[in-house]
Amino acid sequence: MTTKNKFGIRILFLTMFLISTVFVPVASAETLTEDTDNIAIGEMEYPVPEPEPITVLDTTPKLPYLHLLEADNEEQEILFSYIDNCYVSDEEKEEMKKSMEDIWKRYPDQITEQDNLMLDKVAKATAEYLNDKYGNSEVGIKWIGQPVHGDIINISVKKWGVSDYYAGIARDHADDPDDWSDSEIWQSYHHYYNPNTHTGYAPSNCEYYANIAKTNYGDSQLTTAYTNLGYSSHYLQDVGNPLHTGYEVEQGMDKWIHYDYEDYVEANWDSGYNFKSIVENNNNYYTITDPEQATKDLAGYSNTYLDELYQTIYFNPDTWENDADIRDLTEDVLLRTAKYNLGLVKYMRS
Structure with a gap:
């Protein structure tokens, strides 16, 4: 597993409004000639099924620390066991547990600013x-990097x-x-989108x-076109991961959750659950006319799984990898991501 960049979300929200631009490289133009590659063979079409309609989901703002507020009885006991192992005094542990019991009795009504301060204390x-x-202590900003990003766009391009x-070329870039x-701040902010707060630069x-x-494609600069397609697909794929669509504060503290989920996808990419086969076996696509909106739509869909994914890992750290629901949701967001990537390739070539 490659070393991952810290997911400095708490600092991010203090600084993201202070910076308005960031510079990233663009592939240099290079006109392909018939002497280097056979364009006719390289651009041959084959039938792909009709596009599926895109479902746009409504999103509403969520309270911070929702995974703590909505804990069921079993999860409340697990949280208390976490508190018992915290590096604080026994008096502080008892205070936190009594406060949480009081908050749970009143939730979802009458949650005060003092309650939020206690939730923050417990979470930290x-x-x-x-x-x-x-x-x-470090969190990645990608599904898991190699080979997922490259495999998804490589498969998508060849399916056309x-x-x-x-x-x-698209795969390698x-x-x-x-x-x-x-x-670390800008790297994280550029690779996610929260559909509830409308923040993040991925779209x-x-x-x-x-x-x-x-x-580039319209100008027959095919090498450059597929290079930039690889760049574009990266940001689209990122928001297919539910952990790239919210819970910024929570992930800024419980970094292990993002880290462990990345390891899980990597370990089961082309073995185990073989998540790669979800992409390989898909032949449907979404028509894309606006890549920015398409990325937001995918983030909105992926985000519907965020609560379930985060809470399952948080309250079942030793067993969640065997949870059938986690496997199912991972397959579902990868399938949705594959359909959008096929649409992105078609968008470039149309």
Whole structure:
């Protein structure tokens, strides 16, 4: 597993409004000639089923620490066991447990600012213990990097009958955006989108490179076109991961959850559950006319699984990887992501 960038979300929200622009590289133009590749073979079409309609979901703002507020009786006992292992005094542990019992009795009504301060205290204290026990102090900003990003766009390009050569160009550049910034804050902000708060640059980044690719393609600059398609697909794929669509504060503390889910997808990509086969076996696509909106739509769909994914991992750290519901939701968001990626390829080539 590659070293992952810290998911500095709490700092992010203090700084993201202070910076208005960021510079990332664009592939240089290169006109392909018939001497280097056979364009006719490289651009051969084959039938793909009719597009599916895109379902746009309504989203509403969520309270912070929802996973703590909505804990059931069993999960409440698990939280108390986390508190018992926190690195605080016995008096503080008892205070936190009594406060949580009181909050649960009143939730969802009469939640006060004082309650939010206590939730923050409990979350920070338990996160310190859980990060030590289950995780790592660093969080990735990608599904898991190689080979997921590259595989998804490589498969998507080839399903339109494009040659291995051009599919390989898109594949080889799909991971590049992860190396474009030394700033952990901006790196995180550029690779996610929260449909509830409408924050994150993934949609605009996807559109920016998709339109460059489309222009390159129209000018027969195919190498450059597929390079920028790889860049664009990266941001679209990112929001297919529910953990790239919210819970910024929570993930900023309980970093181990993001880390462990990335490991889970990587370990089951082409073995185990073989998540890669979900992408390989898909032949349906969504028609994309606006890559930015398409990325927001995918984030909205992915976000519907965020609560379930986060709470299942948080309250079942030793067993969640065997949970059938987690496997099912992972397959579902990967299938949805595959359909959007097929649509993105068609968008560039139309």
